[in-house]
Amino acid sequence: MAAFLRQGKKIVAIGRNYADHVKELNNAIPKEPFFFLKPTSSYLPSGGQVLIPRGITAHHEVELGLVIGKPGRDIAPADAHAHIAGYALAVDMTARNLQDEVKRKGLPWSAVKGFDTFTPVSAFVPAAAVRDAQNLALWLKINGALRQSGNTQDMIFAIPRLVAHISSIMTLEEGDLVLTGTPSGIGRIHAGDEIECGLDDPATGKELARLQFG
Amino acid sequence: MAAFLRQGKKIVAIGRNYADHVKELNNAIPKEPFFFLKPTSSYLPSGGQVLIPRGITAHHEVELGLVIGKPGRDIAPADAHAHIAGYALAVDMTARNLQDEVKRKGLPWSAVKGFDTFTPVSAFVPAAAVRDAQNLALWLKINGALRQSGNTQDMIFAIPRLVAHISSIMTLEEGDLVLTGTPSGIGRIHAGDEIECGLDDPATGKELARLQFG
Ligand SMILES: [Mg+2]
Ligand SMILES: [Mg+2]
Ligand SMILES: [Mg+2]
Numbered sequence: 001m002a003a004f005l006r007q008g009k010k011i012v013a014i015g016r017n018y019a020d021h022v023k024e025l026n027n028a029i030p031k032e033p034f035f036f037l038k039p040t041s042s043y044l045p046s047g048g049q050v051l052i053p054r055g056i057t058a059h060h061e062v063e064l065g066l067v068i069g070k071p072g073r074d075i076a077p078a079d080a081h082a083h084i085a086g087y088a089l090a091v092d093m094t095a096r097n098l099q100d101e102v103k104r105k106g107l108p109w110s111a112v113k114g115f116d117t118f119t120p121v122s123a124f125v126p127a128a129a130v131r132d133a134q135n136l137a138l139w140l141k142i143n144g145a146l147r148q149s150g151n152t153q154d155m156i157f158a159i160p161r162l163v164a165h166i167s168s169i170m171t172l173e174e175g176d177l178v179l180t181g182t183p184s185g186i187g188r189i190h191a192g193d194e195i196e197c198g199l200d201d202p203a204t205g206k207e208l209a210r211l212q213f214g
Numbered sequence: 215m216a217a218f219l220r221q222g223k224k225i226v227a228i229g230r231n232y233a234d235h236v237k238e239l240n241n242a243i244p245k246e247p248f249f250f251l252k253p254t255s256s257y258l259p260s261g262g263q264v265l266i267p268r269g270i271t272a273h274h275e276v277e278l279g280l281v282i283g284k285p286g287r288d289i290a291p292a293d294a295h296a297h298i299a300g301y302a303l304a305v306d307m308t309a310r311n312l313q314d315e316v317k318r319k320g321l322p323w324s325a326v327k328g329f330d331t332f333t334p335v336s337a338f339v340p341a342a343a344v345r346d347a348q349n350l351a352l353w354l355k356i357n358g359a360l361r362q363s364g365n366t367q368d369m370i371f372a373i374p375r376l377v378a379h380i381s382s383i384m385t386l387e388e389g390d391l392v393l394t395g396t397p398s399g400i401g402r403i404h405a406g407d408e409i410e411c412g413l414d415d416p417a418t419g420k421e422l423a424r425l426q427f428g
Contacts, residue, residue, distance in 0.1 A: 009223050010253045015322070036322035037251040039224045041385040073330065106317030108229070108250035110324070114384050116287065170328050171255040 001085040001175055002124040004067045005045065008175030011038040011119060012166050013063075013092055017156050017181025021061075024184050033157045033165045036109045038092070038179075042119040046211045050093060050189065051117045058118075058189050061092040061182035062140040062148045062197050064133070066159065067124060068176040075167040077160035083172065084163070087125040087133060089199040089209040091140070092179050093118035093189075121177075122199070122211040129208060130201070133159055136208070137200045138183070142193050150183025151202065215299035215389055216338040218281045219259065222389030225252040225333060226380050227277075227306055231369050231395025235275075238398050247371045247379045250323045252306070252393075256333040260425045264307060264403065265331045272332075272403050275306040275396035276354040276362045276411050278347070280373065281338060282390040289381040291374035297386065298377070301339040301347060303413040303423040305354070306393050307332035307403075335391075336413070336423040343422060344415070347373055350422070351414040352397070356407050364397025365416065 001007075014035050016022045022029055044050060052058045069085025098112040130136070133152060140148040157165070162180060166172060189195060192214070199209040215221075228249050230236045236243055258264060266272045283299025312326040344350070347366060354362040371379070376394060380386060403409060406428070413423040 010255070012253075012324075034321055035324060037253060037324040037328065039226075039251060039384050041224070041387060103320030106320060107248055108324075109322040110226075110249060110251040111383050114251065116383075116385055169325050169330075170253050171330055173255060 001067050001069050004124060004175040004177060005043050005121065008040055008177055009173055011040060011177045011179065013038055013113065013179035014162055014181045018150060018154050018183045019156060020184035021182050021186065024186065029156065033162055035166060036113060038119055039114050042114055042116060044117040044120040044213060046120065046122050046213065048117065048120065049214050050120060052189065052191055053115060056095045057097040059094045059096040059186050060140055060189050060195065061094060061186050062138050063090050063092050063179045063182050064136060064138060064152050064199065065090040065121065066178040066180065068172045068174060068178065071171060071173045073167050073171045075163050075172070077164045080160035080163035084127055086127045087130060088177065089122040089138060089197055089211045090177070090179055091120045091197060091211070092182060093120070120211055120213045122209040125208050131203060135202065137202045138197070140195065140197045142189065142195055147187055148183055148185035154183065155180060215281050215283050218338060218389040218391060219257050219335065222254055222391055223387055225254060225391045225393065227252055227327065227393035228376055228395045231371055232364060232397040233368070233370060234398035235396050235400065238400065243370065247376055249380060250327060252333055253328050256328055256330060258331040258334040258427060260334065260336050260427065262331065262334065263428050264334060266403065266405055267329060270309045271311040273308045273310045273400050274354055274403050274409065275308060275400050276352050277304050277306050277393045277396050278350060278352060278366050278413065279304040279335065280392040280394065282386045282388060282392070285385060285387045287381050287385045289377050289386070291378045294374035294377035298341055300341045301344060302391065303336040303352065303411055303425045304393055305334045305411060305425070306396060307334070334425055334427045336425040339422050345417060349416065351416045352411070354409065354411045356403065356409055361401055362397055362399035368397065369394060
């Protein structure tokens, strides 16, 4: 599934899954997971250039991505990891000013999350290289300054619950990417900024993935 | 692009594009088009069985689908038809009770539109078989009783404008399906109902597509 960028059909992105991020946007802690879809046409491989349309306030949200390796519907939490071929580090770029507007109007989120280049993503990390996906450090720097720094152990809903919830509604297919939510520290990206993100195993200090874009 | 069902990566669905339907749901006439994404895992080929989850009020919305044949970004309205390989008749099934809730809360629409089997779709109709896509009759019957009957000439935003709008945000790719909105008459489908839909050329009386599901 190293080819998920080319072959995957959907990106399912979880919202509000870290308590400190929920607070920074003045939202309520969700009682169950919720998600939105991003188009795979929004992928930006590491090293690329994010395109911020005129009039858009573009925010970064660094997130752990799950790459689905085995299709499934109604996946039990205990079986979730058998469906995950590996991981990727991704940024869920968001047109925050438009999102504020559609939330107020009760309109869909697809456009505000779906612009071309709005899902920068790292290379594939095989599951075998990851000791514990629920204890990974993820961070994001803009022009060298640390802006986001979290750990996947702080998710409100853990990975097995996310996979079970999504697959209770729609079949997860080979190559689909699940974005698992962002820790706090989200903020604006301006044209010309250099963004660098990393996914590390805090137990070993090993870097698992690195993602850079301009 | 007869293989769009298997090969297509996204379904982009326009909301509120027929004035009589906008009124029946007490919404305002939009000033510009808006859309949401449905996953391709929601396709149900004609002859299949729609699965209505427990507790869900499932509504039918019969719609003309545009099958993209040539990829493009920022497509000019005058070029839109060059990107359309053909058409399909589809039903945008909607969990209306959940949609009312997410609209109230400002949450995404992806789940309420994205259940497996929530996009029944006909066979592919090549563009060459269609004289004027902006003058097609579309209808839906439940157990033999006519529930929806509209004409694509009543769209608020015509096909070239829809293709231009979507592609100003995200690249349209080969095999993508654009759903163009539903005329009035939407309503509930119950388990055991037999649904039949048709797409006709009113100028010739010719049937272009037929879609049935249970
Ligand atoms: Mg949405
Ligand atoms: Mg996010
Ligand atoms: Mg619809």
